Amino acid sequence: MTKPVGDDFQKETKYFRNMHLSKYLDWANKPDTYKKYPKSQKIQLPQKFPEKTLDIFEILKNRKSVRSFSTKEVPLIYLSFLLWASTGIQRKSKHYEFRTTPSAGALYPIETYVIANRVEELESGVYHYNIESHLLEKLKIGDFGQNLIQGALEQEMCGTAPIVLIWTGIFLRSKWKYGQRAYRYVYLDAGHIAQNLAISATSIGLGSCQIGAFFDDEINKIIEINGIDESVVYMSVVGYPKFRF
Numbered sequence: 001m002t003k004p005v006g007d008d009f010q011k012e013t014k015y016f017r018n019m020h021l022s023k024y025l026d027w028a029n030k031p032d033t034y035k036k037y038p039k040s041q042k043i044q045l046p047q048k049f050p051e052k053t054l055d056i057f058e059i060l061k062n063r064k065s066v067r068s069f070s071t072k073e074v075p076l077i078y079l080s081f082l083l084w085a086s087t088g089i090q091r092k093s094k095h096y097e098f099r100t101t102p103s104a105g106a107l108y109p110i111e112t113y114v115i116a117n118r119v120e121e122l123e124s125g126v127y128h129y130n131i132e133s134h135l136l137e138k139l140k141i142g143d144f145g146q147n148l149i150q151g152a153l154e155q156e157m158c159g160t161a162p163i164v165l166i167w168t169g170i171f172l173r174s175k176w177k178y179g180q181r182a183y184r185y186v187y188l189d190a191g192h193i194a195q196n197l198a199i200s201a202t203s204i205g206l207g208s209c210q211i212g213a214f215f216d217d218e219i220n221k222i223i224e225i226n227g228i229d230e231s232v233v234y235m236s237v238v239g240y241p242k243f244r245f
């Protein structure tokens with residue numbers, strides 16, 4: 001029988017009223033907020049966003065999981081909007097650059113990788129979203145559809161969608177402040193990001209499906225991360241729905 005590790009996790013990461021919650025933060029060793037690929041080729045993302053979006057009531061009425069996509073390419077301006085809307089920088093203060101989604105302690109442990117299959121002006125391949133500069137960093141070129149399908153438990157939409165987003169957690173960013181309780185927050189942060197993605201996709205006539213079923217290390221291998229310091233936590237597919245809403 002496997003150890004009930006989830007039950008233990010829930011129990012072991014509880015806050016109790018009489019426990020000592022350290023207020024000390026080691027600022028000298030605060031992990032970097034931004035992951036960057038300095039040697040990668042940079043692709044500027046349009047700063048202009050789609051002009052027409054649905055209103056919030058229509059968005060909430062229309063959002064649903066979309067798993068079949070048309071062959072139509074997604075404009076780069078749409079991808080730019082989706083990345084900003086899900087995890088882009090929205091306002092700045094002296095010490096923090098705040099984003100479109102909330103994050104526990106404003107520590108922002110989630111990274112975004114884009115697998116582009118049918119995006120206008122973008123070669124098919126794997127990219128990292130550089131949040132600080134709102135641009136894409138090209139990691140490798142090619143068709144990774146089959147790897148994604150296999151890695152996501154044979155879910156075909158991972159090979160047929162124009163865009164697959166892979167969200168990873170860099171756990172230390174959050175553990176630096178919250179210790180083991182950070183693991184709760186990393187997953188909550190990813191949920192906020194995915195929901196922003198889902199509603200912003202709906203707002204511009206695209207559909208998305210959120211994906212939690214995958215062989216973690218097979219997905220980690222595609223984006224070349226070690227699965228310990230950084231690991232996939234959530235994914236989404238995005239594109240024009242094959243069938244009308």
Ligand SMILES: Cc1cc2nc3c(=O)[nH]c(=O)nc-3n(C[C@H](O)[C@H](O)[C@H](O)COP(=O)(O)O)c2cc1C
Binds near residue numbers: 209210
């Ligand atoms: C955490 C999470 C994981 C999910 N994983 C998958 C998945 O791996 N494959 C899939 O087809 N749908 C997945 N979904 C989508 C759900 O099946 C879907 O949201 C649910 O059936 C409700 O349908 P709706 O989104 O159309 O309202 C996931 C949703 C969530 C929130």
